Amino acid sequence: MPMATSTYHHGDLPSALRAATVELITERGPTGFSLREVARRAGVSHAAPAHHFGTSKGLLTSVAAEGFRTLVEAFDAAVEGRHDPIDRLNAMGKAYVNTALNHPGHFGVMCTDELIDQSDAAFVEASTGAYQRLLDGITAIRDAHNPNLDVDAAATMTWSAVHGYAVLHSALPGVAEKNERVLATMEETMNSFTQMMMDGYRAR
Amino acid sequence: MPMATSTYHHGDLPSALRAATVELITERGPTGFSLREVARRAGVSHAAPAHHFGTSKGLLTSVAAEGFRTLVEAFDAAVEGRHDPIDRLNAMGKAYVNTALNHPGHFGVMCTDELIDQSDAAFVEASTGAYQRLLDGITAIRDAHNPNLDVDAAATMTWSAVHGYAVLHSALPGVAEKNERVLATMEETMNSFTQMMMDGYRAR
DNA sequence: ATTTTCTGCTTGACAGTGTCAAGACATGAC
DNA sequence: GTCATGTCTTGACACTGTCAAGCAGAAAAT
Incomplete structure (x- = not known):
């Protein structure tokens, strides 16, 4: 008892x-x-x-909402004390992947559309909050570096890249290994992401 | 009968x-x-x-391998007749998302590491072939535009972004809508991806 | 203080699931 | 013909999610 x-x-x-x-x-x-x-x-x-x-969907939805709340906390903690917009976005990206890898129980259900009820009020509030953080971060970069930056497109690509990396994190090493490639650590990879997202593939 | x-x-x-x-x-x-x-x-x-x-895992693994084989075909068909490296990578990205959206039955199991057996020989061969196409595409961009480009990092980011976009495709609209954002079509989004991957977030 | 209502949870049942063991049965080899 | 082999069926097992009904203890009403 x-x-x-x-x-x-x-x-x-x-x-x-x-x-x-x-x-x-x-x-x-x-x-x-x-x-x-x-x-x-x-x-x-x-x-x-x-x-x-x-139903079980209800329970999993509740878990997913909890996951998004911890993600928002991780975002806020990551940017704490940082002022450079690029530095902040980089920190948020790492926070996203770290949260995903450290909370697989939450992450495994957060971005599925058939295990959970995406219209659940608590879920919407939590996930919207996370997305808003991302939009704010990219808007800051637009204001500081490129007034013509398409914030929505950049947000989609950033979220996609980070999410995809987290999802593929367990699958990529295997595939890369077969192609005799050695992949960098998460930290290094995320730094490369940031640099490429700023400067692109082309030489500056 | x-x-x-x-x-x-x-x-x-x-x-x-x-x-x-x-x-x-x-x-x-x-x-x-x-x-x-x-x-x-x-x-x-x-x-x-x-x-x-x-077991059922065996069947799903076989389906996943089939999915990667169709992906490779889609890649090869997409670059057919194109010669500009950037144009080719853009086409491959669209082919990836199109294949994912048009073959949800395959795509839903291709990049999961618990529904399938990643060490299955047929699966390894098919997925390795797809990854090799991506590496080739990015290597061509390195040779044409930036000898210092980290091919592995670029490949990881590209695959992540495209995969993440395909995965989130059903979830993003809902979240964006709550933030009162309107997202572009897949074609437009992929074109934006390509441009940003080339030029980055910064103004050139 | 007693009764009633209601909430939190249990019990039992149902159809459905994946996997295993054993058997049936057509095909090919001899 | 007989035999063996590979293909599929049958039956059983423990397990699953969900539903209906019932129970017990807390709260509310009297």
């Missing part, structure tokens, strides 16, 4: 279920997720989650 | 199962995939797939 912390029987079952979900996905991947196993780990019956989250 | 086309009882059950898998994933997404439903659609018993592919 855990000491009931605040609310009711269990204390805070929704949070416990989210935590168990994250733990489970971290261990076994999004595929290995099972509502009943989550209930088991939280010490409740197999139908308890349904009472709080409806 | 279908007229046995070539080989044995069914004709070519492995191909039929791959086709049914692609159809099913296209309809219901990777999550909606079910080995038994695939068997049903192919008109065989629920355990028939296991005989050819072992």
Whole structure:
């Protein structure tokens, strides 16, 4: 019997279920997720989650929203004390990849459109906040370096590149290795990304 | 009884199962995939797939390899007749996204590391071929425009950006809309990507 | 203080799933 | 013909998500 912390029987079952979900996905991947196993780990019956989250989609959506909130925190912490726009965007990119790699349980469901309900209010608020940080960062670069920069296109490419890198992070080494290529570390790669996004492929 | 086309009882059950898998994933997404439903659609018993592919992972791996082979074909068709390196890479990028969007059944499993067996020989061969095309394309740009270009870093960023864009394609509009942003079409976006990858965010 | 209502959770059932073992059965070799 | 081989079926197992019903304890009403 855990000491009931605040609310009711269990204390805070929704949070416990989210935590168990994250733990489970971290261990076994999004595929290995099972509502009943989550209930088991939280010490409740197999139908308890349904009472709080409806279907399993509801639980995963809640986890995804939590993930976006931690991402926003990581963004804010990363730019803390930095003033150069390029430096800030670089830090945000690293924060994104680090968050993705350090929170695979969250990240694995954050950007899927069939595991979660993208129209969920809490999810929309959290994900919108993250996107807004990115737009702000790129707008600052536009103002400082290039008034003609298409902020939306740049935001799409930046998010895509960083997200794609995080997604492919486990797949790329294998493929590169077969082509007898050695890939740089995440830090170095992200620095290269930043430089290329500023200067492009062409020699300046 | 279908007229046995070539080989044995069914004709070519492995191909039929791959086709049914692609159809099913296209309809219901990777999550909606079910080995038994695939068997049903192919008109065989629920355990028939296991005989050819072992577990469901084996079947999905085979589908992923098929996807990479069509991707390679799309790459080769896209650069056909083009000679400017930048133009060729741009065409490959569009081919990648088009292939991803037009073959969701394949794409949904191609870059996952838990649904498939990345060490499968046929899969390695197909995915390696695709990566080699990308490396060749970027090497050509290095030779033509910037001898100091880090080909590996550029390849990683390019693949990441294009892959991320394809993955996020269904999620981005929703997020952008909440931020009251209007996103461009795929063609326009890819052209912007190409230009930014060449010239960067800074004004030249 | 007793009753009622309601919320949080449990129990039991249902159809569906992947995988395994055993068997059927057409085909090819001999 | 007999035999073996590779292809597929049948049946079983433990497991899954979801639903309906019921239970128990907290809160509210009386």
